[in-house]
Amino acid sequence: MLEDTIAAVGTAPGEAGIGIVRLSGKDSQDILGKIFRGKKVKDINDMPSRYMTYGFIFDDEGSKIDEVLAVIMRAPYSYTGEDVAEIHCHGGIIPIRKIMELVLKKGARMAEPGEFTKRGFLNGRIDLAQSEAVIDVITSKTDEGLKNAMNQLQGELSVRVKAVMDMLLSMLAHIEASIDFPEHDIEEITAENIRSKGLEAKAILKELQNTYYEGRIQREGLSTAIIGRPNVGKSSLLNLLLKENRAIVTDIPGTTRDIIEEYLNVKGVLIKLIDTAGLRETEDVVEKIGVERTKEAINDADLVIFVIDASKKLDPEDMLIASILNDKRVIIAANKMDMGIDAELDLLEDRFEKERIIRMSVKDKKGIELLEEAIWDAAYSGSVKTRGSAVVSNIRHKSLIDKAHESIDRALEAIDEGIPLDLISVDIKDAWRFLGEITGDTVEEDIITEIFSRFCIGK
Incomplete structure (x- = not known):
């Protein structure tokens, strides 16, 4: 859990029927309690989680700011994995601005672009591929594009990628065993086992590569x-x-x-x-x-x-x-x-x-x-119309899958040439690392920062 509490307007600027002010962090409930009074629920601690409560927002002088619905989503059952509070107010510029000023005054800070989703990733509620799918859901322009984005958000791509990562770890474990116990003379058996798993991993990655043309068109x-x-x-x-x-x-x-x-x-x-x-x-x-x-x-x-x-x-x-x-x-x-x-x-x-x-x-x-x-x-024409649910539509993902595929290819070629298994493990580790950059398991901080900077502030 991160220590501070963030806040942002979760709806587009301008006049609308409804506006949403969202908070996330350990003080979300306390901040809401300082400005919200329920019509029936008087104590903020008595508000049931994930249920709307009718009431009013008050300023420091006790004046009513707006008639609202408020909801608390207590950790870990929230979008960010932290305590989240939302205030659903009238969608005018003034009431939204006044409510935002109040929550910032009571201890929250303005969220950075994509910080709500980033916290969900850092708290382990979703992986990096799922986080990127949030943008695709928001920006999708066709039914098929939305369907693919939702499949990725539900983890369909991550499941396929992690299955290959598990195969690669198994291959590395067999190599370590052959190195640690040379007296058992199992290198030839290990090499054949690695070749078999490597071909299986390549086949899965090839299937994902074949979805990219269609996925890119839909995205x-x-x-x-x-x-x-x-x-x-x-x-x-x-x-x-x-x-x-x-x-x-x-x-x-x-x-x-x-x-x-x-x-x-x-x-x-x-x-x-x-x-x-x-x-x-x-x-x-x-x-x-x-x-x-x-x-x-x-x-x-x-x-x-x-x-x-x-x-x-x-x-x-x-x-x-x-x-x-x-x-x-x-x-x-x-x-x-x-x-x-x-x-x-x-x-x-x-x-x-x-x-x-x-x-x-x-x-x-x-x-x-x-x-x-x-x-x-x-x-x-010339593409395989996707029947499965895992579709690669992101050029970053495609590039990393290509690199992983090439690394596995090099490992298989090295096996055929009789190169020692401990040297082959370098390419297998590279393949695992490339795929981990898709799910976020091996990604560097600067890449994470760049990805979430593309989000809007309220997401």
């Missing part, structure tokens, strides 16, 4: 660049997908000169749409900058929607764009079908998947459902 969104030569309808397509006039649309080529980014939910997939400047040779200095940014957006994108004018023949600019997309996931949006078809789509069918050439008219709003279906299909 961060599928980065999707809309590209094409000028005046083919890129910005109009963006506006249609967003169902709002986000981008300026004119008949003048080169209107879009900078990158426009917006998020939307397509069939449960979070899409980060990037409207780009038209790709063409130009002498305009500003437009040139926009074209360079378009090329960068293509390189960084998970998916490219290549818009062409289907009412005209493909020109050299179209084919030049097509030539730089060979290693990307591409959907062809053959726009302006309402004006007739003149484009040689068969030339594109030779280069891209036929089922991902979508005939559409942005003007008549035709083909948009087919485009959304193609986006969903492209999002999961």
